[in-house]
Amino acid sequence: MGIASGLWARAGAFLVVGGVAFVVDALAYNVLVFWVTGHGPMFDQPILAKIIAIVVATFVTYVGNRFWTFGKRTISRKISRYVLFVVLNLIAIGLQLGCLAFSRYVLGLDSVVADNIAGTLIGQALATLFRFFTYDRWVFPDESGHGKEIALEQG
Template sequence: MTEPTRLGGFLRKSGAFLVVGGAAFVVDAVAFNLLAFGIDGHGPLYDMPLVAKVIAIVVATVVTYVGNRYWTFGTRALQRKFSRYVIFVALNIAAIGIQLGCLAFSRYVLGFEGILADNIAGTFIGQALATAFRFVTYDRWVFPDDHESSARTAIESA
């Protein structure tokens, strides 16, 4: 593959990943804010922001899986494997840990609490770090191009 073709593919994949991530960001932010802060500033999970964040991330993860599988990495030949789902879940648990770590650090170590602090730490910083983590890991382990891997293996064994 030539460099311009490779760069174009990377830019298309990156752009699609960011669009999917943007949609997931909105889902995450809306769900978290409704659960933690509701309409009046004190939602049903106000005193449990980490639980609210886990629920929001899980809902947003469904958006990321569907969007990335069928759009970002939709041209890749993927064999249906149970292990691929296990890897997806494991990597998303790690990504949830990244986001929760940012939120928990802000809330419980720095003592920042409220809609602005929780959204900066958990939604903006946490999600930015988790998105970078997901981009690298999804590309390598969740949605690898099985056709490309098979071709590479055939060439190496020849």
């Protein structure tokens, strides 16, 4: 399998895992903030609700990406890798929260549609791009040596 096809396969798997996490994130957030009546238990705490939703979805992405997207890679178990995963996810969470906070507190939008577009759609799209490139390079690097020669030839 060439580099391009391997990249496309990883990107496709990453997007499927991200799609599942997107649904988990959206459901958790909407239950916490809007529930059925339009005012959920955390309506006045959208940022905290988003943090909870993202943390739940992050567990989904870790398992899916570790065992499917990057499952064929030889990856040593190091505590530093888990720390790096957490740090990179904190940055990604900041991207999502920044989009939601901008919509809520700068633009004054607090509807179901506005929150889902800003925090879940736009925020998660930015965070997903960030995660794909950082996970590929630092969290789940291929330590087997396969592909390094090709990367050096192209570089």
